[in-house]
Amino acid sequence: MNLASTDRNIAGAPVARLDEIRTGSVTLLENSGIRSAILKQARTDAQWIGPSGLQGDSHAESFHGGAEKAILQYDCDFYKIWAVEFPDSAEYFKPGGFGENFVAAGMNETTMCVGDVVRVGGTLLQVSEPRQPCFKLNHRFRQPNMSRRSQATGRTGWMYRVLEPGFVRIGDMIEVVERPLPEWPLARVQHYLYQAVDDLDAAQMLSELPLLSSSCRALFARRVENATTEDWESRLSNGPLVSGPVTWFEAEIAEIRQETESVSTFRIVRADGQPLPAFDAGAHIDLKIANSITRSYSLYRLPKHDGYHIAVHRSPTSRGGSSYLHDQATVQEKLTITEPKNFFPLASGASRHLMIAGGIGITPFLAMIEQLEADGRDWELHYCAGSPQSAAFHATLTSRFPSRVHMHFTEADRSKRLDVSALLREVPEGTHVYCCGPATLMDAVRAASSNWPDGHVHFESFGGKAAPGTADCAPFTAVIASTGTEIEVGPESTLLEALRASGFQIASSCEAGTCGTCRVNYVAGEVDHRDMVLSSREKKTCLISCVSRATSRITLAL
Numbered sequence: 001m002n003l004a005s006t007d008r009n010i011a012g013a014p015v016a017r018l019d020e021i022r023t024g025s026v027t028l029l030e031n032s033g034i035r036s037a038i039l040k041q042a043r044t045d046a047q048w049i050g051p052s053g054l055q056g057d058s059h060a061e062s063f064h065g066g067a068e069k070a071i072l073q074y075d076c077d078f079y080k081i082w083a084v085e086f087p088d089s090a091e092y093f094k095p096g097g098f099g100e101n102f103v104a105a106g107m108n109e110t111t112m113c114v115g116d117v118v119r120v121g122g123t124l125l126q127v128s129e130p131r132q133p134c135f136k137l138n139h140r141f142r143q144p145n146m147s148r149r150s151q152a153t154g155r156t157g158w159m160y161r162v163l164e165p166g167f168v169r170i171g172d173m174i175e176v177v178e179r180p181l182p183e184w185p186l187a188r189v190q191h192y193l194y195q196a197v198d199d200l201d202a203a204q205m206l207s208e209l210p211l212l213s214s215s216c217r218a219l220f221a222r223r224v225e226n227a228t229t230e231d232w233e234s235r236l237s238n239g240p241l242v243s244g245p246v247t248w249f250e251a252e253i254a255e256i257r258q259e260t261e262s263v264s265t266f267r268i269v270r271a272d273g274q275p276l277p278a279f280d281a282g283a284h285i286d287l288k289i290a291n292s293i294t295r296s297y298s299l300y301r302l303p304k305h306d307g308y309h310i311a312v313h314r315s316p317t318s319r320g321g322s323s324y325l326h327d328q329a330t331v332q333e334k335l336t337i338t339e340p341k342n343f344f345p346l347a348s349g350a351s352r353h354l355m356i357a358g359g360i361g362i363t364p365f366l367a368m369i370e371q372l373e374a375d376g377r378d379w380e381l382h383y384c385a386g387s388p389q390s391a392a393f394h395a396t397l398t399s400r401f402p403s404r405v406h407m408h409f410t411e412a413d414r415s416k417r418l419d420v421s422a423l424l425r426e427v428p429e430g431t432h433v434y435c436c437g438p439a440t441l442m443d444a445v446r447a448a449s450s451n452w453p454d455g456h457v458h459f460e461s462f463g464g465k466a467a468p469g470t471a472d473c474a475p476f477t478a479v480i481a482s483t484g485t486e487i488e489v490g491p492e493s494t495l496l497e498a499l500r501a502s503g504f505q506i507a508s509s510c511e512a513g514t515c516g517t518c519r520v521n522y523v524a525g526e527v528d529h530r531d532m533v534l535s536s537r538e539k540k541t542c543l544i545s546c547v548s549r550a551t552s553r554i555t556l557a558l
């Protein structure tokens, strides 16, 4: 393709201003165990688009992304319509809601055609297919039929392949500079995809349409060959919650610094010198220490070229993880780490972010503050610690953000303790609260926010409360509703472990009650809920099997 950057929009084609550029890494959708990169962050500086899309953008599934689905654009005028149609979810219908990379108004599926070549800044893109919505929209917008509605209305967005890599900036105009197939608006393709599904002549034609994506052409070819329409159910309905494979990297410690008497920071790089995967604020990695112990640590700095940064508190009750890192780990020591996972992302719909940290629970908030500041969003931090000497990073935080950071030191004066109930009693509408720290602090936040709207309170924890084997873990019986089978859950075991030992494939991720991946529905019995993720409404029918228990007997909807 050899179009000069001075080429102008062709007559009759739409033109739009690029209002936002958004990228994101894979996280868990709020209050679900679904891995997705739909929660993207708006980027303010120039962004590079390479052959597979925007630098730093990720996709959780192989059916998203790739060379022919490198960039997603969505008409942001549609959000007003969605908000009227689904008033309960109005707060989620905001630009970026559909996980689009390009936020712009004035172009849509009826005005854009397959094969349209658009110039945006220094890059040249080509429309490859209408987006095929999937079940993650149901979770994203908290509407069970959102993916079906998106498909039925054609308000899906569309994908581009990259013809010429280059930089894009907010304010660039998106101009259609070539239209080879004016007879194929995206809406017409959607008509044959989802309505006139029996029209095999059209399917034949579309299977050979050269500028349509190869996967879309193959779909139409299969229809012609089999004379049947493919099954949409697994794409549109809530797909199976299966944990994705974990990627481990060989890494090494590049730098160790002592932050306080009991907190040290570690900079970790990839052993082969390659860049590490990007992540969003709130993410953590798992670290395999001395080839045997696995521990999770928040990444306290946003992605930089110098590696991942973690801070480790030397726990007085350490079972080997923190004491090994403090006492024995050395620079250049080899470790194995996972790619970042994020069960604690910033809520995209929040108008204000209220963070409550206890002790080393400050670490995820450091990256979050960095992100919130970069985005110019409203935030406040309450940081609880014994003393100034033991509070890692507090001096930097208070000197940089004196009006936003509030310290609560209790060692010398218990009356300085944070009054969580008072803090949460009067907060502006649209506030989301985040808490990471000891179980007592998280319990206080959970109790004080019990009447908050679903999804407005977020917790991060790397240790289950009342671990199996403690006095808090009495045995109980789980009954499988479909077969009547009884499974005994002993005091040393979690329900998740017992179900797996009986052959049930239950996905899990954090195994600490914070991500929601291992949820199971129940139909009878009294549950001792110990998670940090379910709303009070959800707790009536659902439990988190990695931490929650039953008082005696429980019947599971399995």
Ligand code: FES
Pocket: 507, 508, 509, 510, 511, 512, 513, 514, 515, 516, 517, 518, 519, 531, 533, 544, 545, 546, 547
């Ligand atoms: S695996 Fe994350 S809540 Fe159970």
